């Protein structure tokens with residue numbers, strides 16, 4: 071299918087779920103209810119680190135209106151010495167994260183839960199639960215967790231033969247780094263820190279669970295994967311998966327944070343115990359305290375270049391916070407950090423460090439923004455040092471087709487160089503700057519992903535189409551699927567409705583995450599649609615009494631293929647559907663594939679800031695995102711991903727961070743004090759879509775969800791450097807931090 | 820707690836409900852009246868997902884006591900379209916892809932309509948400051964701001 075012939079791929083069609091969403095009809099998890107439903111509430115640890123000696127629930131159980139009480143004793147225990155992997159999660163940690171087992175590991179860690187007639191009674195009952203804690207010293211920051219006298223969170227964890235809070239390491243190397251640095255004319259080494267930030271989805275976690283007396287269980291919840299919910303709830307509660315039907319509610323944002331379960335297993339157990347459907351929602355404060363943000367980090371980056379800008383060697387050392395249980399996104403940090411560059415000698419090493427914070431969850435390109443941050447800052451400094459334009463320095467070393475990345479793969483055709491050349495040529499890059507303004511650039515990479523996906527394409531009797539996939543639609547993926555199916559069938563996209571199947575109605579599909587949904591789902595939708603088209607041609611052949619090979623499908627109708635096939639009037643989809651009963655029966659096809667061929671994505675950002683020298687406020691005044699998306703199946707939603715990712719990066723760079731008090735308690739657990747960008751903080755965000763199709767995908771898709779966050783931290787920071795002349799290496803660049811640096815400089819002058 | 824009897828108007832229809840003195844309007848809308856279009860994103864007045872209008876004034880229903888509805892007129896997202904006809908803002912949000920996950924959308928639309936009712940010709944800066952109380956984490960606001968400005972222009976053209 072050549073581009074110029076495309077009718078729907080590349081069109082900004084109206085999303086199939088749109089009208090529901092603008093009228094308030096779309097059902098998100100907290101919007102559902104059931105007859106007889108009661109409410110669940112979680113009791114959470116008031117301590118950052120404590121041994122749980124005993125829990126007495128008798129007073130709570132006696133409170134009128136209480137229907138069930140549970141603790142970790144009701145959850146399947148996974149001993150710490152036997153790994154039980156489920157995707158990127160390990161059930162040893164999941165069973166301890168959803169409900170504290172031996173120890174409370176962070177302030178807000180669930181220790182018990184109650185189901186009662188009202189939410190208020192459930193909250194009241196939680197207060198009546200008596201927990202006997204042995205409070206321990208806590209470690210919140212990386213340095214506290216790595217100190218010689220650090221409180222050790224887990225007595226079963228060792229590193230280098232000693233008790234440690236280091237849960238593991240990941241490393242990549244290529245060439246000989248020492249020899250590479252020896253060849254360099256300039257070597258710069260710097261230390262960086264970033265703070266934990268939350269995904270900040272506007273919809274708090276919520277679910278409604280009904281367990282019948284025969285264990286048949288229905289779960290409505292907001293998650294990035296109904297099959298993940300089914301599997302995890304099965305493992306954590308002991309129910310068999312075939313008894314569980316997990317229905318994906320509309321999801322109000324996730325960004326990786328809804329790739330694990332928090333409430334679903336608890337509501338399931340409470341429902342089983344009470345015999346009633348149980349609804350649970352988190353408050354915003356609970357979301358902030360007890361769902362997974364991404365890691366804070368510290369890193370040391372060293373890069374050497376020749377005078378002409380050739381990178382001879384690069385090294386990155388990273389420490390990432392996992393929270394109370396192992397699992398920091400170290401792989402993303404060490405894998406993506408150097409990925410945009412052709413580096414002969416490279417080494418990255420990352421440490422997964424546990425500390426008394428809530429267990430981290432994925433956040434948009436998990437680890438990659440942290441990995442890119444220091445690298446892109448050091449490149450900025452090197453460019454200045456050797457007197458080279460920062461985009462030229464990146465271009466000189468840009469990875470391209472055939473480059474062997476430090477993290478392993480040899481790249482196929484891709485559009486990273488184009489993102490740099492179009493940045494250089496962009497009007498934004500060449501626009502004049504005013505006083506106190508500065509401009510920064512940075513690049514970034516994300517792996518993208520394939521994996522399991524299922525689809526079913528059914529033709530209705532009136533000749534329209536229902537497509538079902540297994541991936542929750544978090545940002546408009548239904549619209550892309552409608553475009554693709556319409557294109558293949560040659561009919562108007564409005565004749566296609568796209569549904570998200572639940573675990574009982576569609577084949578296994580992996581999470582909505584990793585920038586994989588349109589990549590994977592369009593593969594299975596394409597395969598199913600092609601099968602349907604074959605069937606339609608066979609039906610036409612039967613009606614015409616000719617060979618099926620003598621029928622082609624064009625513009626939504628079956629036509630005789632060539633002059634020898636015979637002379638027949640075309641049969642439209644509607645005509646064939648109407649006669650399906652007499653010619654062979656229902657028309658539909660499904661496909662289930664473990665998709666492969668996902669290729670990485672690259673982007674480059676340009677950011678202008680203006681720094682107020684009196685107040686220390688850095689304001690982003692212009693922003694441009696340039697990115698190779700492979701193929702923009704629905705350009706407006708691709709742009710939306712690019713703009714949303716950039717906005718999150720700006721928040722991470724300038725304002726967002728978790729603040730803890732001395733007792734290890736989150737001090738800013740609400741939107742007032744955890745300050746995400748609001749409309750008046752941001753400018754319009756320009757986008758430049760580059761399309762270098764992924765040759766391994768039927769429509770050329772690469773994936774677009776994650777790359778837009780990756781370069782942003784450094785782009786903002788490099789702009790602030792350019793505006794102030796000060797190199798800030800610790801995020802966020804909040805007003806107090808900028809002001810303090812400006813004051814120090816003034817005092818020195 | 821004794822319940823209060825409240826008579827009010829919701830989306831043009833007379834409505835009565837019982838509530839406790841400490842119940843919020845958001846809870847009554849969502850849990851009693853089956854009007855779940857208003858969302859709870861924070862419960863503290865910081866996200867705007869629960870936006871409704873009370874006698875034409877934009878309010879956060881999570882900060883409003885249900886008892887305050889007595890004798891007043893409330894509009895929620897469910898009352899924004901006229902029958903089958905979407906409000907121009909709703910239509911423009913669809914055409915310009917001004918929503919991704921859609922959880923902020925009902926609040927955004929209610930807030931944007933309140934703006935255009937008051938100021939049919941806002942500047943970009945005015946739209947940004949007016950909507951500063953409505954958080955969106957998905958879109959980076961770009962398409963939302965454009966949709967509001969384009970709707971305003973269309974509506975001015977039409978009137």
Ligand code: FES
Pocket residue numbers: 858859860861862863864865866867868869870879880881882
């Ligand atoms: S829920 Fe009311 S402002 Fe956030």
Ligand code: FES
Pocket residue numbers: 272322323917918919920921922923924954955956957958
């Ligand atoms: S569209 Fe998701 S929060 Fe606005």
